[in-house]
Amino acid sequence: MAENQARIFFGEELRRMREKAKLTGKELADALGCTPQWISTMESGRKVSEQSAKDLDTYFKTDGHFYRLWKHANKVEVQITLPPGFTEYAEREKKASAIRVFSALLVNGMFQNKQYASAVLGAERASGTDELVEQRLERQAVFLRDPPPFAWFALDETVLHRMVGGSEVMKTQLAFLLELSERPNIMINVVPQNVGYHAGLGGSFTILGFDGSDVAYSESAGVGTLIEQPDKVAGFALRWDLLRGHALPVAESRALIRTVLESL
Incomplete structure (x- = not known):
């Protein structure tokens, strides 16, 4: 199956925001109530979830940015499936x-x-x-x-x-x-x-x-x-x-x- 480039971009944006805020993966995970492994999974573009997208928007105050990226990645996933x-x-x-x-x-x-x-x-x-x-x-x-x-x-x-x-x-x-x-x-x-x-x-x-x-x-x-x-x-x-x-x-x-x- 082809790679989902929209999901990969989600991960890149997450890493960019995390590094801009000078947070480690563990620090962001603690703030969101998830594991560092899940942060790594999202940043690598392997998986993302709707709830995590909403949590990231709330934490970074990004006005739905991550949620919109998640929706787009989901649509792309459907097409390549x-x-x-x-x-x-x-x-x-x-x-x-x-x-x-x-x-x-x-x-x-x-x-x-x-x-x-x-x-x-x-x-x-x-x-x-x-x-x-x-x-x-x-x-x-x-x-x-x-x-x-x-x-x-x-x-x-x-x-x-x-x-x-x-x-x-x-x-x-x-x-x-x-x-x-x-x-x-x-x-x-x-x-x-x-x-x-x-x-x-x-x-x-x-x-x-x-x-x-x-x-x-x-x-x-x-x-x-x-x-x-x-x-x-x-x-x-x-x-x-x-x-x-x-x-x-x-x-x-x-x-x-x-x-x-x-x-x-």
């Missing part, structure tokens, strides 16, 4: 007339609720989770567009049983899927476990439809790839058709989701 290729995909997603999504391991980000998204993103990073969650939830605004896109969400049944964040989080997420499935423009299909191997197990992917053309998107090992070559997009469309052939119809999928929800 996103998989390469995702930003361009997200812009296309807003304009698609049809969205076909298959999830092999987790509920796709477009269909996650806040609790589930927080559990997923919080497990991957130490800071900046709230902003990433908000960005993820904002993507669902596309469903409220006029006219809204038609969306098909297919998922392997194992996704329903994977305990992301615990049973309470899963209850809210499955209830959210049921709510989404009631919308006339969103269809959710589950590929049952008893199918065994199917074309979707090669990995999750998305196909965006536009007037006269499609693009595909997939992620692997933290790298996102936007696919526009017609022959390669056609390959993803074939995988979609094959896995959908094994999926339960909408009503049966809804019943299965409700059964799993009631078992939690």
Whole structure:
């Protein structure tokens, strides 16, 4: 992952202010009620925290300077965390007339609720989770567009049983899927476990439809790839058709989701 230059600048500013005040790291730590190691960590640009930024502004009387630096560093952290290729995909997603999504391991980000998204993103990073969650939830605004896109969400049944964040989080997420499935423009299909191997197990992917053309998107090992070559997009469309052939119809999928929800 790229270095967060904004966080490094925060550390440089902290060191500059500390030295200007002729304070040792221990003296500043004592004044703030933290450890000298934490001061060193912040000055090196490895980590910063919202509370420490506020404490530094109070101590040095800097009128929100450190807090503003912390907010900027947090935004930069969010941007460098996103998989390469995702930003361009997200812009296309807003304009698609049809969205076909298959999830092999987790509920796709477009269909996650806040609790589930927080559990997923919080497990991957130490800071900046709230902003990433908000960005993820904002993507669902596309469903409220006029006219809204038609969306098909297919998922392997194992996704329903994977305990992301615990049973309470899963209850809210499955209830959210049921709510989404009631919308006339969103269809959710589950590929049952008893199918065994199917074309979707090669990995999750998305196909965006536009007037006269499609693009595909997939992620692997933290790298996102936007696919526009017609022959390669056609390959993803074939995988979609094959896995959908094994999926339960909408009503049966809804019943299965409700059964799993009631078992939690």
